[in-house]
Amino acid sequence: MKKAIIIGGGFAGCTAAYFLKNKGFDVTIFEASNELGAGIRTHFYKGHPYTFGPHHLLIDINDGWAIDYFKGFLDLRQLTHQVLTTPYGENSFYNYPPVKSDIDTFKNKERIYRELKERNTKAKPKNLEEYWENSIGNTLYNMFVNSYSKKMWNIKNNTELDEDLCFSVKKEPLRNKPGDYFSGAIYNAYPTNLDGYNIYFDKCVYGVKVQLNTKISKFDLENKTIWIDEQKYNADIIISTISLDDLFEYHYGELKYMGRDFMKILLPVERITPEGYYFLYYAGDEPYTRIVEYKTLTGYKSKDTLIGIEIPSNSNRLYPYPTKAEVERAYRYKNLIPKDVYSIGRLGEYKYKDMYWILKDIKEIMNQI
Structure with missing residues (x-):
């Protein structure tokens, strides 16, 4: 069985894990924090559910497959904007x-x-x-x-x-x-369950190995290898969702x-x-x-x-900072990515994207694997 390492357990990492698992990969997610979902994960304060910033789904109304994908995990309530x-x-x-x-x-x-x-x-x-x-x-x-x-x-x-x-x-x-700003063009929705997208992350990683509170100490991307302290892990493919400068140890300096x-x-x-x-x-x-x-x-x-x-x-x-200088720096980092390594998500691409666009990117990558 081929192995896949996923760096980061936010929306992009969990979604990639779901697709790779279904393609028959042995998948391991390494997440630095103590939970999956990053800013999209729902927490509770005085009984009230919240996320760090709002995360409503915005999907092109013509992309019915994407709407159906999310409906396969979540009960959704449509919103106006x-x-x-x-x-x-x-x-x-x-x-x-x-x-x-x-x-x-x-x-x-x-x-x-x-x-x-x-x-x-x-x-x-x-x-x-x-x-x-x-x-x-x-x-x-x-x-x-x-x-x-x-x-x-x-x-x-x-x-x-x-x-x-x-x-x-x-x-x-x-x-x-x-x-409604998105009327007739965008499917705008939010989960009806009070824990929001949490069940999505749980379903995505079912059957996937997950290591929380795990900081990667060294990367050898050419050989599809990472180190956590002295422990070495290798795989057939690596999917990273962390920032490009972090992935390449700030070779071209820090991205803004x-x-x-x-x-x-x-x-x-x-x-x-x-x-x-x-x-x-x-x-x-x-x-x-x-x-x-x-x-x-x-x-x-x-x-x-x-x-x-x-x-x-x-x-x-x-x-990500919307200046050509920073985007060009990110592009230089992207040119360092070797074969069978993919950098996805808002940090991994250094591009502002919501869940729908990240899903589209992952689907395209899966067609290449």
Whole structure:
């Protein structure tokens, strides 16, 4: 029987283990923490289920196979996706992306209409700032995007970010009316079980060897070998989900990431967000970028509500940096990957991806093995 080593037991690692197990491999997952699932794993606080950041499924409605895949593991409840934000300089919540019907309520509505009339949506932007100014004008950009993006990435100017590398609401940066942002295009859902995706991880690794609290001390990727202290393990293939710089012992230097500090607050009210909303974005001077009301995702019933407050930080590695310099560094690392070694997931590819896109990548890799 062929052997497979998987480095990392998050969504990518567990999903890869499931596919390899079904292909007849003897699979071992090595996970540095004390649990599987990474940030997608559900925990509980005062009875309320939560994850580190929201993790709703977003799947192209035309990819029925992917929807069916997740339904094979989980009972899912479909959601709508609407977002409120506090634009810079305004005192109320408004829809995000900005909506044309809100413009008449803004202080600078005449300037906004003039800029929308003069914008050049066909111009090729050189950076994130130019993209947004071309799309919605300078005033709306400063209200909705400028400060938010700078605190999210801890930068002084959005010209530092490459437009084509940023994940943002490019499908429709200025909407005609409020409503479900993904309507008709994206299957948006969340597990109905209160423990969220935990059962998914359990099912994926059934029949797989899992070593938790295990830090790999040395890699010999050419020979498909790893060391844990003095113990050597080898395999026919290795799938890594850790960061590329970590995998190659920082040969080309450290890859840049942004992280999040996460605060949980229980409030003595049944709900704080309007029906149909579960995110609140903050585009002003406050240190946090987003608040998530978890029961609106999980379906948990309680007279109280749990919110998660996300504060950008360098304390963990969650979001690959959207600059060409960092992506080129990651590409150099990828060129070091030998045959029968695969680097997958958000850290393994140094690319922002959600569960659906990671699943697609793994399926493609399995066709090569």
